[in-house]
Amino acid sequence: MAMQDLLKAEDIKKALDSFKAADSFDHKKFFELVGLKAMSAENVKKVFRVLDVDASGFIEEEELKFVLKGFSKDGRDLTDKETKAFLDAADKDGDGKIGIDGKRQRERQRDRNTIQTNISRTETDRKRAETNTSTETSSREPKETNADKKRQKLRANQKETNSFRGPM
Ligand SMILES: [Ca+2]
Numbered sequence: 001m002a003m004q005d006l007l008k009a010e011d012i013k014k015a016l017d018s019f020k021a022a023d024s025f026d027h028k029k030f031f032e033l034v035g036l037k038a039m040s041a042e043n044v045k046k047v048f049r050v051l052d053v054d055a056s057g058f059i060e061e062e063e064l065k066f067v068l069k070g071f072s073k074d075g076r077d078l079t080d081k082e083t084k085a086f087l088d089a090a091d092k093d094g095d096g097k098i099g100i101d102g103k104r105q106r107e108r109q110r111d112r113n114t115i116q117t118n119i120s121r122t123e124t125d126r127k128r129a130e131t132n133t134s135t136e137t138s139s140r141e142p143k144e145t146n147a148d149k150k151r152q153k154l155r156a157n158q159k160e161t162n163s164f165r166g167p168m
């Protein structure tokens with residue numbers, strides 16, 4: 001499936017023309033201009049498959065850099081800054097690539113686990129996945145502690161207020 005079968009050539013041109021200047025790319029506005037926002041989920045998936053050049057099921061950083069070329073051969077490369085910003089915004093689980101079901105993170109997680117079980121991965125990938133998981137867990141703990149502290153402080157403040165108001 002080619003991109004011009006999915007999107008209108010004039011919309012693609014309009015969208016590409018809007019972000020001709022380096023570092024001007026805004027993926028949300030681009031998707032809107034190119035007509036992706038109004039498309040059915042099924043067609044969005046088709047677009048995704050065109051952009052997923054190596055058919056890995058993910059759009060990796062390298063593919064993202066050339067994402068505009070996927071819409072038109074005249075599309076410019078994204079700058080490193082734009083690629084990074086796009087990836088940060090769209091990569092919800094921080095694995096450094098964009099999955100096809102970005103909005104349904106929980107299902108994706110399950111899919112990924114299935115993929116990890118079914119497809120034999122390189123040792124490096126597995127190790128990286130394990131490291132990621134442990135980092136995620138440990139980075140979550142201080143946040144909870146902070147939130148707890150905040151709650152305790154709030155409760156303490158409340159008590160003070162109550163006892164202050166008590167005699168009144
Ligand atoms: Ca890919």
